[in-house]
Amino acid sequence: MKKTWLWAILPLIALITSIGIFLSIDPLSPLGVSAPPLENLTVERTVLGDRGISLLVRAEGSKPMQIAQVQVDGSYWTFTQKPPGAIPRLSTAWIDLPYPWVENETHHLNLITNTGISFEHTIDVAVATPQFTLSRLWGFTLLGLYVGVVPVGLGMLFYPSLKTLGGQGMKFILALTLGMLAFLLVDTLEEGLELANSAANAFAGSILVWAIAAISFLTILTIGRSRGKAPEGQSLSTYLSFSIGIHNLGEGLAIGTAFAVGKAALGSLLVVGFTLHNLTEGIGITAPLVKSKPTFITFLGLTALAGLPAVLGTWLGVFAFSPHWAAIFMGIGVGAILQVIVEVGSYLARTASKIGGTWLSKISLAGFSAGLIVMYGTALLVNF
Amino acid sequence: MNYIYKPLLEYEKIMKRNKMIFDVSRRSLLGMGLLGGGSILGKFLPRETLAQNPKQYNNHFTNSAVHGGSTTVGDVDNDRNGFSPRDILTDWDGGKVSQLPNGQTLREYDIAVEEREIEIAPGVFYPAWTYNGRVPGSTIRVTEGDRVKINFRNRSRHPHTIHFHGIHSARQDGVPGTLEAMPGEEVVYDFNAKPFGCHLYHCHSAPFKRHLHKGLYGAFIVDPDPKRHPEAEKEARSRLLGTPENQEWQEFLMVMNAFDTNFDEENEFYAVNTIPHEFMKRPLRIERDRPVRIYLINVTEFDPVNSFHLHGNFFDYYDSGTTLTPSLRTIDTVMQCQGQRGILEFSFQEHAPGQYMFHAHQSEFLELGWMSAFEVVA
Numbered sequence: 001m002k003k004t005w006l007w008a009i010l011p012l013i014a015l016i017t018s019i020g021i022f023l024s025i026d027p028l029s030p031l032g033v034s035a036p037p038l039e040n041l042t043v044e045r046t047v048l049g050d051r052g053i054s055l056l057v058r059a060e061g062s063k064p065m066q067i068a069q070v071q072v073d074g075s076y077w078t079f080t081q082k083p084p085g086a087i088p089r090l091s092t093a094w095i096d097l098p099y100p101w102v103e104n105e106t107h108h109l110n111l112i113t114n115t116g117i118s119f120e121h122t123i124d125v126a127v128a129t130p131q132f133t134l135s136r137l138w139g140f141t142l143l144g145l146y147v148g149v150v151p152v153g154l155g156m157l158f159y160p161s162l163k164t165l166g167g168q169g170m171k172f173i174l175a176l177t178l179g180m181l182a183f184l185l186v187d188t189l190e191e192g193l194e195l196a197n198s199a200a201n202a203f204a205g206s207i208l209v210w211a212i213a214a215i216s217f218l219t220i221l222t223i224g225r226s227r228g229k230a231p232e233g234q235s236l237s238t239y240l241s242f243s244i245g246i247h248n249l250g251e252g253l254a255i256g257t258a259f260a261v262g263k264a265a266l267g268s269l270l271v272v273g274f275t276l277h278n279l280t281e282g283i284g285i286t287a288p289l290v291k292s293k294p295t296f297i298t299f300l301g302l303t304a305l306a307g308l309p310a311v312l313g314t315w316l317g318v319f320a321f322s323p324h325w326a327a328i329f330m331g332i333g334v335g336a337i338l339q340v341i342v343e344v345g346s347y348l349a350r351t352a353s354k355i356g357g358t359w360l361s362k363i364s365l366a367g368f369s370a371g372l373i374v375m376y377g378t379a380l381l382v383n384f
Numbered sequence: 385m386n387y388i389y390k391p392l393l394e395y396e397k398i399m400k401r402n403k404m405i406f407d408v409s410r411r412s413l414l415g416m417g418l419l420g421g422g423s424i425l426g427k428f429l430p431r432e433t434l435a436q437n438p439k440q441y442n443n444h445f446t447n448s449a450v451h452g453g454s455t456t457v458g459d460v461d462n463d464r465n466g467f468s469p470r471d472i473l474t475d476w477d478g479g480k481v482s483q484l485p486n487g488q489t490l491r492e493y494d495i496a497v498e499e500r501e502i503e504i505a506p507g508v509f510y511p512a513w514t515y516n517g518r519v520p521g522s523t524i525r526v527t528e529g530d531r532v533k534i535n536f537r538n539r540s541r542h543p544h545t546i547h548f549h550g551i552h553s554a555r556q557d558g559v560p561g562t563l564e565a566m567p568g569e570e571v572v573y574d575f576n577a578k579p580f581g582c583h584l585y586h587c588h589s590a591p592f593k594r595h596l597h598k599g600l601y602g603a604f605i606v607d608p609d610p611k612r613h614p615e616a617e618k619e620a621r622s623r624l625l626g627t628p629e630n631q632e633w634q635e636f637l638m639v640m641n642a643f644d645t646n647f648d649e650e651n652e653f654y655a656v657n658t659i660p661h662e663f664m665k666r667p668l669r670i671e672r673d674r675p676v677r678i679y680l681i682n683v684t685e686f687d688p689v690n691s692f693h694l695h696g697n698f699f700d701y702y703d704s705g706t707t708l709t710p711s712l713r714t715i716d717t718v719m720q721c722q723g724q725r726g727i728l729e730f731s732f733q734e735h736a737p738g739q740y741m742f743h744a745h746q747s748e749f750l751e752l753g754w755m756s757a758f759e760v761v762a
Binding site for chain 1: 453454455456457458504505506507508509510643645646652660661748751752753
């Protein structure tokens, strides 16, 4: 026993020792490695206020990075940095520029480090960043409710008519749900990868999204089947709500960010678009409930689970937003949607076999296509 | 969900370029266009929540003392650099003087190329190539007809030359293959100083552009010999360094240069005598009652033209300084192409004391560092 213990610890000790030796004798020196340090800088947040422009920057240098000068629109500008001094790898600092920015116009910033390397950042449309107030918070809450809760709730109003459907009708609705989910899967993944791209390189954002998606998919699948069989009825609906909820968190984030960075002109259009877009989600969530007798509270709970994250997303998007955290959320969303695709798919197969058929039929093809087309069609209203 | 604003922004840009949308109404017009009637949402939300009314953001942004905040931040450590842009203004180098048997004055100089990292703007370090450790290199100031001998050592890892702008033999030209010093080598340039004027010297090794913008340039000033210009002896004496007439003048060397710190063939920093904003942060003091003469040289790379504009005053300009009467009279802006240079003469005698700016009139260069001021004192 003692020996096996030893073999678990010895490799670790050897590893630490070899790293220590490497760092202390510097075996790379004969290679003549004297290249300048690698530098990279990511602007994570941009705040425009009545005192000027503030940037939250994350340094990704191989050594601590020193921001020496800042240009705004091709002019050196006085600035202060908090905290001052060199910014260690993966740390952040605020750069405050008392610059008289111009409403609704574009500004180009250029941050120059002590080695003379420059990093550009563009503010596409300059508008004042919303400051946190209770009335604003309430406003964005309402916005989130319109985008998330209202459409899901409206979709659920179709429930009584779903109950009247026969086996074929049920197949159609389940396939429609699958089509919708397939759309959301791609959409969430794209959103996650896009956020990952705007995050600091060192976080390897796209790998993070894929890895989180795989882990969350397997985790939720395992939890769902922990009783030995695939979830159905109310529990399947709950998983549906959860996964759609995370997707709606992403939508909320995007809308909040749009408002924060001056795309508010699109706000009203977006809200109407999302209401139509997300209606299908409500129908999908209730589809597995057709065989059971859910209470009103169940509907409320499912609506909240699927819709309220949009409110949270809106808040985060407006007031505090780091792309790598958002990318992680989108990764979870991808995993969760994949899990319900598997479960709704298997439920569809079981429903089909009960009425004497297979999962693949003209009806299910029609339903799946309809789901995709509806989602794509309504997305035309919200894509810019 | 990718409602990124780009297409719309492009549209706005195009419309703005074509002046089809006026600023005030632009946003609301677009909103109307997209949703035909607009803010349904607005009816349900507190008004100020989503309101983004245009405001004026042009007041009390900064209490910065320097030009409304339009400046580089901090100061360069001149001691570490080993030279200061202010000293270079008046740091004339007459060389080691002796008489040749024929009575000609011999001026000998030791110039070495060194690769040095210098702080070319506050906190920004640049791997420069230098003549005698400074950018611009030593200001060689001789008199028309002097013999000039340069002992040129190359202590760097690339071949270099000194190419003088002057009248000389092809054998003294300092181009690749002619008096080009390989690393570790030493060559000697030996020629008569002519014509009188405000000239420059620079490295002419290939690749040419890089050897220049890395910092290998300096001023070569040839004062006129009054004896040779009886028709304008007074003017010649005022130019000749050290004469009583010359000491009346306040003379400054200003080398307009720039640095491309990220090597994208565009300059990040512009200045006179290397350090941006130096004479804006600490204006150059001049006495009101003494005339001012500026030896102005443009060695800016990448940008074809640089310029000098003086506030509140006009000057006479001697292109290349090779004449004793002005080539341009009463101007307040002069432009110079790459390698062009000249002499400016002006006086603040009639002026109220105070700060008078001088800078490139390319706003781009001005905002990137080539912005300065005189402090005229009574």
